[in-house]
Amino acid sequence: MSVRFHNCKLLTMTDGIKIEDGELWVEGSRITHVGAVKEQRDEKQWDRELDCKGNLLMPGFKDAHTHSPMTFLRSYADDLPLLSWLNDQVFPMEAKLTKEDVYCFSKLAILEYLTSGITSNFDMYYFTEQNVQASVDTGFRTVLTSGLNDFQSSIEEVEAEYLTYNNYHERISYKLGFHAEYTTSRALLEKLSDLAHKYQAPVYTHNSESLSEVQQCIARNGMTPTVYLNKLGLFEFGGGGFHCVHMSEEDLEIFREKGLYVVTNPGSNVKLASGIAPLEKMLELGIELGIGTDGPASNNCLDMFREMFLATGLQKLKYQDASALKAESVLYMAVSGGAKAMGLTECDTLAEGKLADLILIDLNQPNMQPVNNIARNIVYSGSKSNVKLTMVNGRILYEDGRFDIGADPGDLYKEANDRVSKIKG
DSSP states (O other), rough: OEEEEEEEEEEESSSSSOOEEEEEEEEEEEEEOOOOOOOOTTTTOSSEEOOOOEEEEEEEEEEEEEEEGGGGTTTTSOSSHHHHHHIIIHHHHTTTOHHHHHHHHHHHHHHHHTTTTEEEEEESSHHHHHHHHHHHHHHEEEEEEBBSSSSOOOHHHHHHHHHHHHHSTTTTEEEEEEGGGGGSSSHHHHHHHHHHHHHHEEEEEESOOOOHHHHHHHHHHSSSSHHHHTTTTTTTEEEEEEEEOOOOOOHHHHHHTOOOOEOHHHHHHHHTTTOOOOOOHHHHTTTTTEOOOTTTTSOOOOHHHHHHHHHHHHHHHHHHTSSOOOOHHHHHIIIOOOOHHHOTTTTTSSTTSSBOEEEEEOOGGGGGOOOOHHHHHHHOOOGGGGGEEEEEEEEEEEEEHHHHHHHHSHHHHHHHHHHHHHHHH
């Protein structure tokens, strides 16, 4: 399909947060022109010419930490501390899930991603085949990472998935990973380290999310999770950590030295009272940052606008400095920073030859006026209501409240509720 977006403002992210007027062409899955209005000497025929009416075209948000199938636990196990929430509520319910459940609940999450301008997610869950198929069938882009732990999966399964899903579909890729230090034995971590060395591959995990998690790791191993995992050789080829709230100076130095990514999840960390990650300090050290929503059981919504506001707002509180973590930095984290963390280097900016993963932001709404600074409006006053269109891989999957994902949303909502009722018994 070929689409010409014209009469638009462009935020390409190729040279900082700069906005210019122009147009953008998409042919197939790729961007073929972005910038000034280009004369069509050959009278080119388009499948669609879309007048953006002065609205903003920009790269899609990258949700760099998710557990999509956990939509089934939205508003089920709230107002509990992290470890009680996990062990007493989440894990017992997850044990009842079927493959068919995971497929349904993953599709439900994808609908929500699209309404928030999210064009790809970094998902950790099990029943990988059904999770992948949900993205393939809806047209979405997903990067997977293993949730390997002592109770689910094995090194052999992880290796098989790594080889399968990195050669499965153009919109699917796979990174090595494990759930967390506190759910994964040293013997299993050593095997994963061997696998990372075999493929010279990065490794991702939940890291230092709560203070009790860090304290228990020190009690078991005599060191923090970051130091412990690094000593096991898990970060020799990069990777990163999700959350990274309670980080020591040594932890931060390891992240800086190894070029590891931090994916912050402010909404989840607030709701579970886990704490506030030192993002401003991480930026000063040159640590690359992305933003994730975490799963809908702990957040409870998959909304990048809320995450962006919380990311900057909480840093201002933490450091008692209203200038901490500026809006421009947060917007970069939500787009290009997340793309780098996920290995999506062809989706990080709007440029010729890049994949057409983009969104159209409606500026003609009260919360975007007056237009003193568009980027700051997006971070400080923007909302999902400003997302007019979400395109993934050159295909428009969401536009003005309507979905094109090969399924009827109403039918999907009914199926999801029926499945939840059955699981709850």
